[in-house]
Amino acid sequence: MLFLVGIGHLIWDTEMFRPLSTPTRLPPTAEHPFGTDTQGRDLLAIAILGTPLTLRIGLIAGIVAISLGTVAAFLSAYYRGVIDGAIRSVVDVGLAMPALLILILVRINVGRELSTDEMGIAIGLTSWVFPARTIRSQVLVMREQAYVELSRLSGTSGMGIIFKEMMPNLIPYITASLVASVAGAILASIGLEAIGLGNLSDPTLGMTIYWNIQFSSITLGMWWWWVPPLVAIVIVFVSLFLISSGLDEWSNPRLRKRV
Template identity: 85%
Template sequence: MLSLALFVGIGHLVWDTELYRVLSTPTRLAPSFEYPFGTDTQGRDLLAVSIRGTPLTLRIGLIAGFVSIGLGTVAAFIAAYYRGWVDYGVRSVVDVGLAMPGLLILILVRINIGRELTVDEMGFALGMVGWVFPARTIRAQVLVMREAAYVELSRLSGTSGMGVIFKEMLPNLIPYITASLVGAVAGAILASIGLEAIGLGRFSDPTLGMTIFWNIQFSSIILGMWWWWLPPLVAIVIVFLGLFLISSGLDEWSNPRLRKRV
Protein backbone atom coordinates (compact mmCIF):
# COMPACT_ATOMS: atom_id res chain seq x y z
CA MET A 1 0.00 0.00 0.00
CA LEU A 2 2.87 2.35 0.77
CA SER A 3 4.37 1.64 -2.66
CA LEU A 4 1.06 2.59 -4.32
CA ALA A 5 0.84 5.77 -2.22
CA LEU A 6 4.35 6.77 -3.27
CA PHE A 7 3.60 5.90 -6.90
CA VAL A 8 0.48 8.09 -6.95
CA GLY A 9 2.00 10.91 -4.90
CA ILE A 10 5.21 11.19 -6.90
CA GLY A 11 3.34 10.58 -10.15
CA HIS A 12 1.12 13.62 -9.60
CA LEU A 13 4.24 15.73 -9.06
CA VAL A 14 6.32 14.62 -12.03
CA TRP A 15 3.84 13.48 -14.67
CA ASP A 16 1.11 15.19 -16.69
CA THR A 17 -1.93 13.30 -15.40
CA GLU A 18 -4.22 15.13 -17.82
CA LEU A 19 -3.00 12.68 -20.43
CA TYR A 20 -5.54 10.19 -19.05
CA ARG A 21 -8.14 11.87 -21.25
CA VAL A 22 -9.19 10.29 -24.55
CA LEU A 23 -7.16 11.32 -27.62
CA SER A 24 -4.45 12.94 -25.51
CA THR A 25 -1.73 10.78 -27.10
CA PRO A 26 -1.09 8.60 -30.16
CA THR A 27 -2.84 5.25 -29.95
CA ARG A 28 -1.51 1.73 -29.29
CA LEU A 29 2.06 2.69 -28.43
CA ALA A 30 4.15 0.13 -26.55
CA PRO A 31 6.03 1.31 -23.43
CA SER A 32 8.83 3.73 -24.25
CA PHE A 33 10.82 6.53 -22.66
CA GLU A 34 8.14 9.05 -23.66
CA TYR A 35 5.25 6.83 -22.53
CA PRO A 36 6.60 4.42 -19.85
CA PHE A 37 3.30 2.47 -19.58
CA GLY A 38 2.41 2.85 -23.26
CA THR A 39 -0.89 4.14 -24.64
CA ASP A 40 -4.22 2.47 -25.33
CA THR A 41 -6.61 2.29 -28.27
CA GLN A 42 -8.39 5.44 -27.07
CA GLY A 43 -5.23 7.53 -27.13
CA ARG A 44 -4.69 7.71 -23.37
CA ASP A 45 -1.34 7.64 -21.58
CA LEU A 46 -1.63 4.54 -19.37
CA LEU A 47 0.78 5.91 -16.76
CA ALA A 48 -1.54 8.89 -16.30
CA VAL A 49 -4.51 6.51 -16.20
CA SER A 50 -2.85 4.49 -13.43
CA ILE A 51 -1.92 7.56 -11.41
CA ARG A 52 -5.43 8.98 -11.70
CA GLY A 53 -7.41 5.76 -11.44
CA THR A 54 -5.84 3.92 -8.50
CA PRO A 55 -6.86 6.54 -5.88
CA LEU A 56 -10.40 6.60 -7.31
CA THR A 57 -10.78 2.85 -6.78
CA LEU A 58 -9.42 3.16 -3.24
CA ARG A 59 -11.84 6.03 -2.65
CA ILE A 60 -14.79 3.81 -3.60
CA GLY A 61 -13.58 1.18 -1.14
CA LEU A 62 -13.06 3.64 1.69
CA ILE A 63 -16.44 5.32 1.26
CA ALA A 64 -18.22 1.97 1.10
CA GLY A 65 -16.20 0.61 4.03
CA PHE A 66 -16.95 3.52 6.35
CA VAL A 67 -20.64 3.61 5.38
CA SER A 68 -21.15 -0.14 5.84
CA ILE A 69 -19.15 -0.37 9.09
CA GLY A 70 -20.78 2.77 10.46
CA LEU A 71 -24.32 1.58 9.79
CA GLY A 72 -23.51 -1.99 10.79
CA THR A 73 -21.91 -0.96 14.08
CA VAL A 74 -24.82 1.28 15.08
CA ALA A 75 -27.38 -1.38 14.20
CA ALA A 76 -25.39 -4.10 15.97
CA PHE A 77 -25.02 -2.19 19.23
CA ILE A 78 -28.65 -1.10 19.34
CA ALA A 79 -29.91 -4.61 18.59
CA ALA A 80 -27.58 -6.56 20.86
CA TYR A 81 -27.66 -4.22 23.86
CA TYR A 82 -31.37 -3.38 24.03
CA ARG A 83 -32.59 -6.76 22.74
CA GLY A 84 -36.39 -7.33 22.57
CA TRP A 85 -38.34 -6.10 19.57
CA VAL A 86 -35.48 -3.83 18.51
CA ASP A 87 -33.16 -6.83 18.18
CA TYR A 88 -35.84 -8.79 16.36
CA GLY A 89 -36.40 -5.96 13.89
CA VAL A 90 -32.70 -5.47 13.15
CA ARG A 91 -32.12 -9.22 12.80
CA SER A 92 -35.03 -9.50 10.38
CA VAL A 93 -33.67 -6.72 8.19
CA VAL A 94 -30.17 -8.23 8.30
CA ASP A 95 -31.47 -11.70 7.39
CA VAL A 96 -33.40 -10.29 4.44
CA GLY A 97 -30.37 -8.29 3.33
CA LEU A 98 -28.09 -11.32 3.52
CA ALA A 99 -30.53 -13.40 1.50
CA MET A 100 -30.69 -10.86 -1.33
CA PRO A 101 -27.85 -10.67 -3.91
CA GLY A 102 -26.29 -7.27 -3.31
CA LEU A 103 -24.62 -6.95 -6.70
CA LEU A 104 -27.88 -7.73 -8.47
CA ILE A 105 -29.59 -4.98 -6.47
CA LEU A 106 -26.89 -2.50 -7.51
CA ILE A 107 -27.24 -3.52 -11.15
CA LEU A 108 -31.01 -2.95 -10.99
CA VAL A 109 -30.50 0.42 -9.26
CA ARG A 110 -28.03 1.48 -11.95
CA ILE A 111 -30.45 0.44 -14.72
CA ASN A 112 -33.40 2.25 -13.10
CA ILE A 113 -31.40 5.44 -12.49
CA GLY A 114 -30.59 5.55 -16.17
CA ARG A 115 -27.24 7.31 -15.83
CA GLU A 116 -23.67 6.57 -14.85
CA LEU A 117 -22.80 6.33 -11.14
CA THR A 118 -20.06 8.66 -9.93
CA VAL A 119 -17.23 7.33 -7.76
CA ASP A 120 -18.86 8.68 -4.59
CA GLU A 121 -22.26 7.30 -5.55
CA MET A 122 -20.77 3.90 -6.27
CA GLY A 123 -19.06 3.85 -2.88
CA PHE A 124 -22.19 4.97 -1.04
CA ALA A 125 -24.37 2.42 -2.84
CA LEU A 126 -21.97 -0.42 -2.02
CA GLY A 127 -21.91 0.68 1.62
CA MET A 128 -25.71 0.75 1.82
CA VAL A 129 -25.86 -2.78 0.47
CA GLY A 130 -22.95 -4.16 2.49
CA TRP A 131 -23.76 -2.97 6.03
CA VAL A 132 -25.70 -6.16 6.87
CA PHE A 133 -22.53 -8.27 6.93
CA PRO A 134 -20.69 -6.34 9.68
CA ALA A 135 -24.00 -5.84 11.51
CA ARG A 136 -24.33 -9.59 12.05
CA THR A 137 -20.72 -10.22 13.12
CA ILE A 138 -20.44 -7.17 15.38
CA ARG A 139 -23.80 -8.00 16.98
CA ALA A 140 -22.43 -11.41 17.95
CA GLN A 141 -19.44 -9.74 19.63
CA VAL A 142 -21.66 -7.27 21.48
CA LEU A 143 -23.90 -10.08 22.76
CA VAL A 144 -20.89 -11.77 24.36
CA MET A 145 -19.52 -8.54 25.78
CA ARG A 146 -22.92 -7.54 27.14
CA GLU A 147 -22.71 -10.34 29.70
CA ALA A 148 -19.20 -9.45 30.86
CA ALA A 149 -18.78 -8.63 34.56
CA TYR A 150 -17.45 -5.11 34.00
CA VAL A 151 -20.41 -4.25 31.76
CA GLU A 152 -22.87 -5.60 34.30
CA LEU A 153 -21.12 -3.63 37.05
CA SER A 154 -21.34 -0.46 34.99
CA ARG A 155 -25.07 -0.98 34.49
CA LEU A 156 -25.61 -1.61 38.23
CA SER A 157 -23.74 1.58 39.06
CA GLY A 158 -26.41 3.55 37.22
CA THR A 159 -24.63 4.26 33.95
CA SER A 160 -27.05 4.83 31.10
CA GLY A 161 -27.26 2.46 28.17
CA MET A 162 -25.42 4.84 25.86
CA GLY A 163 -22.83 5.45 28.56
CA VAL A 164 -22.17 1.72 28.87
CA ILE A 165 -21.89 1.38 25.09
CA PHE A 166 -19.51 4.29 24.55
CA LYS A 167 -17.42 4.01 27.73
CA GLU A 168 -17.18 0.26 28.31
CA MET A 169 -18.07 -1.71 25.20
CA LEU A 170 -17.09 0.30 22.14
CA PRO A 171 -13.45 0.93 23.17
CA ASN A 172 -12.92 -2.82 23.61
CA LEU A 173 -14.36 -3.55 20.16
CA ILE A 174 -12.29 -0.95 18.29
CA PRO A 175 -9.67 -3.50 17.14
CA TYR A 176 -12.37 -5.85 15.84
CA ILE A 177 -14.29 -3.02 14.15
CA THR A 178 -11.09 -1.74 12.55
CA ALA A 179 -10.30 -5.21 11.19
CA SER A 180 -13.88 -5.43 9.89
CA LEU A 181 -13.39 -2.06 8.19
CA VAL A 182 -10.37 -3.36 6.29
CA GLY A 183 -12.37 -6.38 5.16
CA ALA A 184 -15.27 -4.17 4.11
CA VAL A 185 -12.95 -1.92 2.08
CA ALA A 186 -11.47 -4.96 0.30
CA GLY A 187 -14.91 -6.37 -0.44
CA ALA A 188 -16.16 -3.04 -1.76
CA ILE A 189 -13.13 -2.63 -4.04
CA LEU A 190 -13.66 -6.12 -5.44
CA ALA A 191 -17.38 -5.45 -5.97
CA SER A 192 -16.75 -2.09 -7.63
CA ILE A 193 -14.20 -3.61 -10.01
CA GLY A 194 -16.71 -6.29 -10.94
CA LEU A 195 -19.50 -3.78 -11.54
CA GLU A 196 -17.29 -1.46 -13.57
CA ALA A 197 -15.85 -4.34 -15.59
CA ILE A 198 -19.34 -5.00 -16.96
CA GLY A 199 -19.85 -1.32 -17.76
CA LEU A 200 -21.77 -0.01 -14.74
CA GLY A 201 -19.27 2.67 -13.81
CA ARG A 202 -18.76 6.13 -15.25
CA PHE A 203 -16.96 5.82 -18.58
CA SER A 204 -14.86 8.95 -18.06
CA ASP A 205 -13.40 7.76 -14.73
CA PRO A 206 -10.05 5.95 -15.16
CA THR A 207 -10.63 3.57 -12.24
CA LEU A 208 -9.08 0.11 -12.19
CA GLY A 209 -12.45 -1.45 -12.96
CA MET A 210 -13.15 0.82 -15.92
CA THR A 211 -9.64 0.18 -17.25
CA ILE A 212 -10.46 -3.53 -17.26
CA PHE A 213 -13.78 -2.74 -18.95
CA TRP A 214 -12.02 -0.93 -21.81
CA ASN A 215 -9.54 -3.80 -22.08
CA ILE A 216 -12.47 -6.15 -22.62
CA GLN A 217 -14.20 -3.83 -25.06
CA PHE A 218 -11.14 -3.37 -27.27
CA SER A 219 -9.81 -6.97 -26.92
CA SER A 220 -6.39 -5.91 -25.67
CA ILE A 221 -5.29 -9.51 -25.00
CA ILE A 222 -6.10 -10.56 -28.57
CA LEU A 223 -4.29 -7.49 -29.90
CA GLY A 224 -1.22 -8.38 -27.81
CA MET A 225 -1.36 -5.09 -25.87
CA TRP A 226 -0.03 -6.54 -22.60
CA TRP A 227 0.95 -3.08 -21.36
CA TRP A 228 -2.75 -2.15 -21.22
CA TRP A 229 -4.07 -4.94 -19.01
CA LEU A 230 -0.97 -5.58 -16.88
CA PRO A 231 -0.83 -2.32 -14.82
CA PRO A 232 -4.41 -2.54 -13.43
CA LEU A 233 -3.90 -6.21 -12.55
CA VAL A 234 -0.64 -5.45 -10.74
CA ALA A 235 -2.31 -2.56 -8.89
CA ILE A 236 -5.22 -4.81 -7.85
CA VAL A 237 -2.81 -7.47 -6.54
CA ILE A 238 -0.85 -4.86 -4.56
CA VAL A 239 -4.05 -3.38 -3.09
CA PHE A 240 -5.40 -6.72 -1.91
CA LEU A 241 -2.02 -7.90 -0.66
CA GLY A 242 -1.63 -4.68 1.31
CA LEU A 243 -5.13 -4.94 2.78
CA PHE A 244 -4.47 -8.59 3.71
CA LEU A 245 -1.28 -7.64 5.55
CA ILE A 246 -3.05 -4.80 7.35
CA SER A 247 -5.87 -7.16 8.34
CA SER A 248 -3.37 -9.76 9.59
CA GLY A 249 -1.63 -7.11 11.68
CA LEU A 250 -4.92 -5.97 13.17
CA ASP A 251 -5.83 -9.57 14.00
CA GLU A 252 -2.58 -9.97 15.90
CA TRP A 253 -3.23 -6.70 17.71
CA SER A 254 -6.74 -7.68 18.77
CA ASN A 255 -6.02 -11.37 19.48
CA PRO A 256 -3.37 -11.99 22.18
CA ARG A 257 -3.13 -15.68 21.21
CA LEU A 258 -1.90 -14.77 17.73
CA ARG A 259 0.74 -12.45 19.23
CA LYS A 260 2.04 -15.26 21.44
CA ARG A 261 2.35 -17.63 18.48
CA VAL A 262 4.35 -15.05 16.57
Protein backbone atom coordinates in the same frame (compact mmCIF):
# COMPACT_ATOMS: atom_id res chain seq x y z
CA MET B 1 1.20 1.40 -3.68
CA LEU B 2 2.66 4.63 -2.29
CA PHE B 3 3.71 5.67 -5.79
CA LEU B 4 0.27 5.05 -7.30
CA VAL B 5 -1.66 6.69 -4.46
CA GLY B 6 0.62 9.34 -3.05
CA ILE B 7 3.46 10.69 -5.15
CA GLY B 8 2.79 9.50 -8.69
CA HIS B 9 0.84 12.59 -9.69
CA LEU B 10 3.71 14.79 -8.48
CA ILE B 11 6.30 13.33 -10.84
CA TRP B 12 4.17 12.27 -13.82
CA ASP B 13 1.97 14.24 -16.20
CA THR B 14 -1.44 12.79 -15.36
CA GLU B 15 -3.12 14.96 -18.01
CA MET B 16 -2.03 12.29 -20.47
CA PHE B 17 -4.98 10.18 -19.28
CA ARG B 18 -7.16 12.13 -21.72
CA PRO B 19 -7.96 10.56 -25.12
CA LEU B 20 -5.65 11.49 -28.02
CA SER B 21 -3.08 13.05 -25.68
CA THR B 22 -0.45 10.50 -26.82
CA PRO B 23 0.15 8.24 -29.85
CA THR B 24 -2.08 5.16 -29.84
CA ARG B 25 -1.12 1.53 -29.18
CA LEU B 26 2.42 2.23 -28.04
CA PRO B 27 4.12 -0.59 -26.11
CA PRO B 28 6.07 0.40 -22.98
CA THR B 29 8.83 2.90 -23.74
CA ALA B 30 10.96 5.33 -21.77
CA GLU B 31 8.44 8.11 -22.48
CA HIS B 32 5.44 5.89 -21.67
CA PRO B 33 6.56 3.16 -19.22
CA PHE B 34 3.15 1.45 -19.21
CA GLY B 35 2.46 2.11 -22.90
CA THR B 36 -0.67 3.70 -24.38
CA ASP B 37 -4.11 2.38 -25.34
CA THR B 38 -6.19 2.54 -28.52
CA GLN B 39 -7.60 5.91 -27.47
CA GLY B 40 -4.19 7.53 -27.14
CA ARG B 41 -4.11 7.60 -23.33
CA ASP B 42 -1.01 7.07 -21.22
CA LEU B 43 -1.62 3.97 -19.10
CA LEU B 44 0.71 5.05 -16.30
CA ALA B 45 -1.30 8.26 -15.92
CA ILE B 46 -4.49 6.19 -15.80
CA ALA B 47 -3.02 3.90 -13.11
CA ILE B 48 -1.88 6.88 -11.02
CA LEU B 49 -5.32 8.52 -11.22
CA GLY B 50 -7.40 5.35 -11.14
CA THR B 51 -5.94 3.64 -8.08
CA PRO B 52 -6.87 6.46 -5.66
CA LEU B 53 -10.34 6.72 -7.23
CA THR B 54 -10.91 3.00 -6.72
CA LEU B 55 -9.68 3.26 -3.13
CA ARG B 56 -11.99 6.24 -2.61
CA ILE B 57 -14.99 4.14 -3.62
CA GLY B 58 -13.90 1.41 -1.22
CA LEU B 59 -13.31 3.81 1.67
CA ILE B 60 -16.67 5.55 1.25
CA ALA B 61 -18.49 2.23 1.01
CA GLY B 62 -16.57 0.79 3.95
CA ILE B 63 -17.29 3.77 6.19
CA VAL B 64 -21.00 3.72 5.30
CA ALA B 65 -21.26 -0.05 5.82
CA ILE B 66 -19.34 -0.08 9.11
CA SER B 67 -21.23 2.93 10.49
CA LEU B 68 -24.65 1.43 9.76
CA GLY B 69 -23.54 -2.08 10.73
CA THR B 70 -22.05 -0.97 14.05
CA VAL B 71 -25.14 1.01 15.06
CA ALA B 72 -27.42 -1.89 14.11
CA ALA B 73 -25.18 -4.41 15.92
CA PHE B 74 -25.13 -2.49 19.20
CA LEU B 75 -28.86 -1.77 19.15
CA SER B 76 -29.63 -5.40 18.39
CA ALA B 77 -27.20 -7.12 20.77
CA TYR B 78 -27.43 -4.78 23.75
CA TYR B 79 -31.15 -3.97 23.90
CA ARG B 80 -32.40 -7.33 22.57
CA GLY B 81 -36.18 -7.85 22.51
CA VAL B 82 -38.25 -6.41 19.67
CA ILE B 83 -35.37 -4.26 18.40
CA ASP B 84 -33.12 -7.31 18.16
CA GLY B 85 -35.76 -9.32 16.33
CA ALA B 86 -36.45 -6.57 13.80
CA ILE B 87 -32.78 -5.90 13.05
CA ARG B 88 -31.92 -9.60 12.79
CA SER B 89 -34.77 -10.09 10.33
CA VAL B 90 -33.51 -7.24 8.14
CA VAL B 91 -29.94 -8.58 8.32
CA ASP B 92 -31.03 -12.13 7.43
CA VAL B 93 -32.97 -10.86 4.41
CA GLY B 94 -30.04 -8.69 3.35
CA LEU B 95 -27.60 -11.59 3.61
CA ALA B 96 -29.87 -13.78 1.50
CA MET B 97 -30.09 -11.24 -1.33
CA PRO B 98 -27.25 -10.95 -3.89
CA ALA B 99 -25.76 -7.51 -3.26
CA LEU B 100 -24.20 -7.23 -6.73
CA LEU B 101 -27.56 -7.90 -8.40
CA ILE B 102 -29.19 -5.21 -6.25
CA LEU B 103 -26.46 -2.75 -7.25
CA ILE B 104 -26.99 -3.57 -10.92
CA LEU B 105 -30.74 -2.96 -10.58
CA VAL B 106 -30.14 0.32 -8.72
CA ARG B 107 -27.73 1.52 -11.40
CA ILE B 108 -30.15 0.62 -14.19
CA ASN B 109 -33.13 2.29 -12.47
CA VAL B 110 -31.18 5.48 -11.74
CA GLY B 111 -30.83 5.93 -15.47
CA ARG B 112 -27.53 7.82 -15.38
CA GLU B 113 -23.90 7.29 -14.52
CA LEU B 114 -23.10 7.25 -10.81
CA SER B 115 -20.28 9.43 -9.56
CA THR B 116 -17.43 7.93 -7.56
CA ASP B 117 -18.99 9.04 -4.27
CA GLU B 118 -22.48 7.87 -5.26
CA MET B 119 -21.18 4.43 -6.17
CA GLY B 120 -19.39 4.19 -2.83
CA ILE B 121 -22.55 5.14 -0.94
CA ALA B 122 -24.67 2.68 -2.95
CA ILE B 123 -22.26 -0.18 -2.26
CA GLY B 124 -22.12 0.73 1.44
CA LEU B 125 -25.91 0.77 1.73
CA THR B 126 -26.11 -2.76 0.32
CA SER B 127 -23.25 -4.27 2.34
CA TRP B 128 -23.77 -3.07 5.94
CA VAL B 129 -25.50 -6.33 6.88
CA PHE B 130 -22.21 -8.25 6.79
CA PRO B 131 -20.39 -6.25 9.49
CA ALA B 132 -23.67 -5.95 11.41
CA ARG B 133 -23.80 -9.71 11.95
CA THR B 134 -20.15 -10.16 12.92
CA ILE B 135 -20.02 -7.13 15.22
CA ARG B 136 -23.31 -8.20 16.86
CA SER B 137 -21.74 -11.51 17.87
CA GLN B 138 -18.88 -9.64 19.55
CA VAL B 139 -21.28 -7.32 21.38
CA LEU B 140 -23.30 -10.29 22.64
CA VAL B 141 -20.18 -11.77 24.26
CA MET B 142 -19.07 -8.43 25.69
CA ARG B 143 -22.56 -7.70 27.05
CA GLU B 144 -22.17 -10.54 29.56
CA GLN B 145 -18.77 -9.42 30.84
CA ALA B 146 -18.47 -8.53 34.53
CA TYR B 147 -17.43 -4.92 33.98
CA VAL B 148 -20.47 -4.28 31.79
CA GLU B 149 -22.77 -5.81 34.39
CA LEU B 150 -21.09 -3.71 37.09
CA SER B 151 -21.67 -0.54 35.06
CA ARG B 152 -25.30 -1.52 34.57
CA LEU B 153 -25.79 -2.09 38.31
CA SER B 154 -24.15 1.26 39.10
CA GLY B 155 -26.88 3.03 37.14
CA THR B 156 -24.98 3.87 33.96
CA SER B 157 -27.34 4.31 31.02
CA GLY B 158 -27.34 1.93 28.08
CA MET B 159 -25.76 4.49 25.77
CA GLY B 160 -23.18 5.30 28.43
CA ILE B 161 -22.20 1.65 28.70
CA ILE B 162 -22.02 1.30 24.92
CA PHE B 163 -19.83 4.36 24.34
CA LYS B 164 -17.69 4.30 27.51
CA GLU B 165 -17.27 0.60 28.24
CA MET B 166 -17.93 -1.48 25.14
CA MET B 167 -17.04 0.65 22.12
CA PRO B 168 -13.39 1.33 23.13
CA ASN B 169 -12.75 -2.40 23.50
CA LEU B 170 -14.25 -3.14 20.09
CA ILE B 171 -12.39 -0.45 18.14
CA PRO B 172 -9.63 -2.85 16.94
CA TYR B 173 -12.25 -5.35 15.74
CA ILE B 174 -14.36 -2.64 14.10
CA THR B 175 -11.27 -1.25 12.37
CA ALA B 176 -10.39 -4.71 11.04
CA SER B 177 -13.98 -5.07 9.82
CA LEU B 178 -13.64 -1.70 8.07
CA VAL B 179 -10.61 -2.95 6.13
CA ALA B 180 -12.54 -6.07 5.11
CA SER B 181 -15.50 -3.94 4.03
CA VAL B 182 -13.21 -1.70 1.97
CA ALA B 183 -11.77 -4.74 0.19
CA GLY B 184 -15.23 -6.13 -0.53
CA ALA B 185 -16.45 -2.76 -1.79
CA ILE B 186 -13.48 -2.40 -4.13
CA LEU B 187 -14.21 -5.84 -5.55
CA ALA B 188 -17.89 -4.92 -6.02
CA SER B 189 -17.03 -1.62 -7.72
CA ILE B 190 -14.60 -3.34 -10.10
CA GLY B 191 -17.30 -5.88 -10.96
CA LEU B 192 -19.86 -3.16 -11.70
CA GLU B 193 -17.44 -1.10 -13.76
CA ALA B 194 -16.12 -4.08 -15.70
CA ILE B 195 -19.62 -4.72 -17.09
CA GLY B 196 -20.06 -1.07 -18.05
CA LEU B 197 -22.09 0.24 -15.11
CA GLY B 198 -19.47 2.69 -13.88
CA ASN B 199 -18.76 6.28 -14.83
CA LEU B 200 -17.24 6.15 -18.31
CA SER B 201 -15.25 9.34 -17.72
CA ASP B 202 -13.50 8.07 -14.55
CA PRO B 203 -10.14 6.29 -15.10
CA THR B 204 -10.72 3.79 -12.28
CA LEU B 205 -9.20 0.32 -12.29
CA GLY B 206 -12.58 -1.22 -13.05
CA MET B 207 -13.21 1.10 -15.99
CA THR B 208 -9.73 0.31 -17.34
CA ILE B 209 -10.74 -3.36 -17.39
CA TYR B 210 -14.01 -2.38 -19.09
CA TRP B 211 -12.17 -0.58 -21.90
CA ASN B 212 -9.88 -3.61 -22.26
CA ILE B 213 -12.94 -5.75 -22.84
CA GLN B 214 -14.57 -3.25 -25.21
CA PHE B 215 -11.50 -2.90 -27.43
CA SER B 216 -10.38 -6.56 -27.17
CA SER B 217 -6.89 -5.78 -25.92
CA ILE B 218 -5.99 -9.47 -25.60
CA THR B 219 -6.98 -10.15 -29.21
CA LEU B 220 -4.94 -7.13 -30.33
CA GLY B 221 -1.93 -8.44 -28.42
CA MET B 222 -1.79 -5.32 -26.22
CA TRP B 223 -0.66 -7.07 -23.05
CA TRP B 224 0.58 -3.77 -21.60
CA TRP B 225 -3.02 -2.52 -21.48
CA TRP B 226 -4.51 -5.21 -19.25
CA VAL B 227 -1.47 -6.08 -17.11
CA PRO B 228 -1.15 -2.72 -15.20
CA PRO B 229 -4.73 -2.64 -13.81
CA LEU B 230 -4.47 -6.27 -12.73
CA VAL B 231 -1.13 -5.62 -11.02
CA ALA B 232 -2.56 -2.51 -9.34
CA ILE B 233 -5.56 -4.52 -8.10
CA VAL B 234 -3.25 -7.20 -6.68
CA ILE B 235 -1.14 -4.53 -4.95
CA VAL B 236 -4.27 -2.95 -3.43
CA PHE B 237 -5.58 -6.24 -2.07
CA VAL B 238 -2.18 -7.36 -0.76
CA SER B 239 -1.82 -4.00 1.01
CA LEU B 240 -5.28 -4.33 2.56
CA PHE B 241 -4.49 -7.90 3.63
CA LEU B 242 -1.30 -6.75 5.35
CA ILE B 243 -3.19 -3.96 7.11
CA SER B 244 -5.87 -6.42 8.22
CA SER B 245 -3.24 -8.87 9.50
CA GLY B 246 -1.57 -6.10 11.45
CA LEU B 247 -4.87 -5.07 13.01
CA ASP B 248 -5.63 -8.69 13.93
CA GLU B 249 -2.25 -8.95 15.62
CA TRP B 250 -2.89 -5.68 17.46
CA SER B 251 -6.34 -6.70 18.70
CA ASN B 252 -5.48 -10.33 19.53
CA PRO B 253 -2.50 -10.68 21.92
CA ARG B 254 -2.18 -14.38 21.07
CA LEU B 255 -1.18 -13.43 17.51
CA ARG B 256 1.58 -11.04 18.54
CA LYS B 257 5.09 -12.14 17.70
CA ARG B 258 7.41 -12.83 20.56
CA VAL B 259 10.44 -10.54 20.64
